[in-house]
Amino acid sequence: GAVVSQHPSRVICKSGTSVKIECRSLDFQATTMFWYRQFPKKSLMLMATSNEGSKATYEQGVEKDKFLINHASLTLSTLTVTSAHPEDSSFYICSARRLSGTGGGDTQYFGPGTRLTVL
Amino acid sequence: GQNIDQPTEMTATEGAIVQINCTYQTSGFNGLFWYQQHAGEAPTFLSYNVLDGLEEKGRFSSFLSRSKGYSYLLLKELQMKDSASYLCAVRDRGDYKLSFGAGTTVTVRA
Numbered sequence: 001g002a003v004v005s006q007h008p009s010r011v012i013c014k015s016g017t018s019v020k021i022e023c024r025s026l027d028f029q030a031t032t033m034f035w036y037r038q039f040p041k042k043s044l045m046l047m048a049t050s051n052e053g054s055k056a057t058y059e060q061g062v063e064k065d066k067f068l069i070n071h072a073s074l075t076l077s078t079l080t081v082t083s084a085h086p087e088d089s090s091f092y093i094c095s096a097r098r099l100s101g102t103g104g105g106d107t108q109y110f111g112p113g114t115r116l117t118v119l
Numbered sequence: 120g121q122n123i124d125q126p127t128e129m130t131a132t133e134g135a136i137v138q139i140n141c142t143y144q145t146s147g148f149n150g151l152f153w154y155q156q157h158a159g160e161a162p163t164f165l166s167y168n169v170l171d172g173l174e175e176k177g178r179f180s181s182f183l184s185r186s187k188g189y190s191y192l193l194l195k196e197l198q199m200k201d202s203a204s205y206l207c208a209v210r211d212r213g214d215y216k217l218s219f220g221a222g223t224t225v226t227v228r229a
Binding site for chain 1: 150152154159160161162163164167206214215216217218219220221222224
């Protein structure tokens with residue numbers, strides 16, 4: 001099956017610092033990746049759509065200057081949380097859109113998530 | 120946009136059957152997905168429906184009625200490891216984005 005990795009799995013940082021999270025599709029090319037945020041016992045909230053070779057599309061209410069997204073290749077997208085604050089602490093999950101496969105032809109496969117804690 | 124509703128919690132006994140319902144209102148529909156998520160982990164893909172009817176995959180089945188804006192996930196022969204949150208997600212026609220319901224936490228008891 002499709003495999004998506006995320007790195008790091010867990011990060012603790014001081015307030016004011018920046019944190020970069022990587023999302024990689026390991027066995028398929030993904031022209032589109034998505035970044036989600038999830039609070040405890042809540043559902044996934046889409047933050048932005050990352051398109052290879054073009055600017056990311058952000059959902060309403062998500063600050064694009066705070067959450068920088070770069071989709072430099074067909075297998076890698078990065079999310080950088082700039083000047084992190086405690087309220088940015090959350091579970092960040094990426095997904096990669098696979099255009100063909102066993103998942104119904106067009107399915108999102110999720111990475112294992114990154115737990116960010118800002119002190 | 121999408122408005123997706125599913126029950127918050129369900130409890131069932133090991134070996135039993137549980138049906139998780141999902142209703143949605145959508146401005147554009149291009150498929151409905153079910154994902155399983157264990158605490159602290161990312162969602163894993165379970166099923167996909169784009170046409171009306173039942174899709175069966177081993178112990179898990181998913182049903183879709185587009186005219187009613189309704190889907191259900193059926194879990195048979197429940198096992199303890201099936202205790203998890205089950206997320207219903209609808210894909211938008213235009214941009215392939217997924218909108219998730221709040222998730223149904225299923226607890227399987229011995």
